[in-house]
Amino acid sequence: MGSYGFGMMIDKLRKSPKKIVFTEGTDPRILEAASRLLAGTFLSPVLVGNQDEIQKAAEDSAFNIRGAEIIDPMNFEKIDTMVDLFVELRKNKGMTPEKAREMLKSANYFGTMLVKMGYADALLGGATYTTADTVRPALQLIKTKPENKIVSSVYILIRPSATGDNEVLAMADCAININPSEDDLVEIAGETMQCARIFGIDPKVAFLSYSTLGSGTGETVDKMRNAANRTKALYPDTVIDGEMQFDAAVSPKVASTKCPNSPVGGRANTFIFPDINAGNIGYKIAQRLGHFEAYGPILLGLNAPINDLSRGCNAAEVYSMAIITAALA
Ligand SMILES: CC(C)(COP(=O)(O)OP(=O)(O)OC[C@H]1O[C@@H](n2cnc3c(N)ncnc32)[C@H](O)[C@@H]1OP(=O)(O)O)[C@@H](O)C(=O)NCCC(=O)NCCS
Numbered sequence: 001m002g003s004y005g006f007g008m009m010i011d012k013l014r015k016s017p018k019k020i021v022f023t024e025g026t027d028p029r030i031l032e033a034a035s036r037l038l039a040g041t042f043l044s045p046v047l048v049g050n051q052d053e054i055q056k057a058a059e060d061s062a063f064n065i066r067g068a069e070i071i072d073p074m075n076f077e078k079i080d081t082m083v084d085l086f087v088e089l090r091k092n093k094g095m096t097p098e099k100a101r102e103m104l105k106s107a108n109y110f111g112t113m114l115v116k117m118g119y120a121d122a123l124l125g126g127a128t129y130t131t132a133d134t135v136r137p138a139l140q141l142i143k144t145k146p147e148n149k150i151v152s153s154v155y156i157l158i159r160p161s162a163t164g165d166n167e168v169l170a171m172a173d174c175a176i177n178i179n180p181s182e183d184d185l186v187e188i189a190g191e192t193m194q195c196a197r198i199f200g201i202d203p204k205v206a207f208l209s210y211s212t213l214g215s216g217t218g219e220t221v222d223k224m225r226n227a228a229n230r231t232k233a234l235y236p237d238t239v240i241d242g243e244m245q246f247d248a249a250v251s252p253k254v255a256s257t258k259c260p261n262s263p264v265g266g267r268a269n270t271f272i273f274p275d276i277n278a279g280n281i282g283y284k285i286a287q288r289l290g291h292f293e294a295y296g297p298i299l300l301g302l303n304a305p306i307n308d309l310s311r312g313c314n315a316a317e318v319y320s321m322a323i324i325t326a327a328l329a
Pocket residue numbers: 093131132133135136139140144149150151152174175176177178280297
């Protein structure tokens with residue numbers, strides 16, 4: 001990772017240990033990550049699920065989860081308080097105590113409410129839930145920070161190098177906003193560059209398109225150009241440009257022909273995509289063909305750190321994402 005590596009995140013957590021909720025308490029990948037976390041002392045796992053089922057799953061997969069806090073939605077002592085708060089939070093959506101009680105049987109809603117009620121600092125889910133099912137309770141109950149209009153997301157991509165000088169990139173929004181507006185893109189870029197800095201990136205931000213500085217035309221070209229210009233005006237000290245094609249953004253040779261005067265051309269490390277199709281496909285190409293490790297989606301703009309795992313994740317990714325999530329708390 002960049003200058004802000006896992007070591008630094010762990011050091012930060014050691015100074016101020018946190019609790020993280022895992023909504024899928026019986027999943028072997030979660031249990032393996034939880035057993036690794038329990039061996040450290042900086043991040044305590046809270047496993048949501050039935051005590052016996054979780055213990056049996058841990059025994060079956062031979063992971064030691066002694067000391068893990070297990071909370072069963074079916075048997076939670078503060079369930080009445082949780083139902084009342086849930087109804088209060090969703091009162092203008094016609095929420096009733098009966099409906100809330102039913103929804104709280106689902107670990108994704110229950111786990112999110114544990115964070116809301118302060119039982120834990122952060123949440124990681126999505127090993128079996130879809131992104132939408134992990135993120136929706138957070139959007140509805142945790143909500144955006146007062147200064148934000150939307151929740152968005154970033155992937156941090158790391159290509160390890162033998163010399164230790166890892167290549168670190170940020171890509172957004174590859175997972176949440178399906179067709180971001182110009183306003184959304186300005187906010188996504190602002191949040192993304194802030195998060196990129198936490199990971200040691202000095203952001204050089206490219207607003208990506210099929211056109212480079214006016215070479216092509218179209219509605220989405222205008223959207224990316226306008227968003228780039230507005231972001232430049234908002235953050236005059238950050239290196240930002242667009243619209244530009246991906247090759248112009250990363251290849252100095254291509255940039256010397258397509259955008260020779262661009263401060264970003266050929267050296268971009270922070271990429272803003274026009275929509276979720278481009279973003280999701282783009283980061284996966286970097287991951288699968290470019291051999292970058294992908295960390296994310298890291299949600300941006302929420303009132304509490306809640307993150308989503310890919311359903312194809314492994315235990316090492318769960319462990320890393322848990323540390324990243326809690327360190328951002
Ligand atoms: C994020 C997502 C799940 C929200 O979808 P949804 O739940 O159908 O959205 P809704 O319009 O019903 O909104 C539900 C709530 O979330 C809020 N919301 C939706 N998108 C939001 C956003 N980007 N930021 C903040 N709040 C948002 C809505 O305002 C609404 O709040 P309310 O109920 O308090 O009024 C949806 O945008 C999505 O599916 N994105 C793609 C996810 C995906 O498949 N990613 C690819 C794999 S990584």
